[in-house]
Amino acid sequence: MTSNSPPRPSPDAPFDIVGFDLDGTLLDTSGDLAAAVNHALASVGRAPLGVAQVKPMIGGGARRMLAQGMAATGGCDEATLDVLHRRLLDHYEAHIADLTQPYPGVLDALDTLAAQGARLAVVTNKLEGLARKLLGALDLTGRFACIIGGDTMGPGNAKPSPKPIYEMLARCGGGTAAFVGDSIFDIEAGKAADLPTIACSFGFLMQPVAELGADAVIDGYDELIPTLERLAR
Numbered sequence: 618m619t620s621n622s623p624p625r626p627s628p629d630a631p632f633d634i635v636g637f638d639l640d641g642t643l644l645d646t647s648g649d650l651a652a653a654v655n656h657a658l659a660s661v662g663r664a665p666l667g668v669a670q671v672k673p674m675i676g677g678g679a680r681r682m683l684a685q686g687m688a689a690t691g692g693c694d695e696a697t698l699d700v701l702h703r704r705l706l707d708h709y710e711a712h713i714a715d716l717t718q719p720y721p722g723v724l725d726a727l728d729t730l731a732a733q734g735a736r737l738a739v740v741t742n743k744l745e746g747l748a749r750k751l752l753g754a755l756d757l758t759g760r761f762a763c764i765i766g767g768d769t770m771g772p773g774n775a776k777p778s779p780k781p782i783y784e785m786l787a788r789c790g791g792g793t794a795a796f797v798g799d800s801i802f803d804i805e806a807g808k809a810a811d812l813p814t815i816a817c818s819f820g821f822l823m824q825p826v827a828e829l830g831a832d833a834v835i836d837g838y839d840e841l842i843p844t845l846e847r848l849a850r
């Protein structure tokens with residue numbers, strides 16, 4: 618091993634690399650994302666959506682979320698969607714961590730995995746710049762060996778493509794890995810990259826968690842490490 622090789626895990630780490638989705642998995646971003654959707658909707662005279670209505674629209678990027686919000690309130694053409702998407706992103710960037718918090722137990726679980734020697738990564742469908750800004754605002758950036766966004770691998774290469782997952786494995790220096798997420802895109806991307814997958818029942822869930830096809834489901838972060846240990850056996 619050369620002096621600039623990545624740190625090797627201690628024998629305690631269930632996987633060398635643990636990858637996480639961001640929205641609905643590490644962070645409850647639903648309040649700030651719903652506010653950004655509603656800002657865009659209000660600008661064209663649409664009624665606001667409740668946070669519970671917006672949650673299942675999250676996970677495939679902001680444009681898809683907004684398209685669903687517009688569809689739910691009367692429809693939208695592509696040119697209007699382009700304008701409103703920019704408006705949504707500007708509002709979101711200005712209010713990126715007003716309401717957003719890590720889910721209970723996230724920090725303890727990340728601390729434990731890091732102390733065991735695992736390398737931690739974020740693979741989100743958020744634009745990479747916004748993911749970095751949000752993680753920075755919450756003082757979480759330093760916990761992750763890499764942060765990969767929906768635009769990092771270029772157009773058409775966001776989750777459910779396995780490409781951002783392969784990129785995570787490469788940037789983390791390779792090794793055994795598992796992926797944790799809350800949407801079908803996370804589970805499909807993880808499976809396509811041949812990783813064990815864990816679904817978060819507390820996430821934004823586009824469909825019932827049991828239908829995601831994950832290898833395991835956690836109901837809270839106290840279950841993460843025992844679940845990783847079970848999957849690693």
Ligand SMILES: O=C(O)COP(=O)(O)O
Nearest residue numbers: 640676677678741742743
């Ligand atoms: O849809 C988004 O903008 C991001 O969602 P993700 O972090 O759950 O991939």
Ligand SMILES: [Mg+2]
Nearest residue numbers: 638640641676
């Ligand atoms: Mg998500």
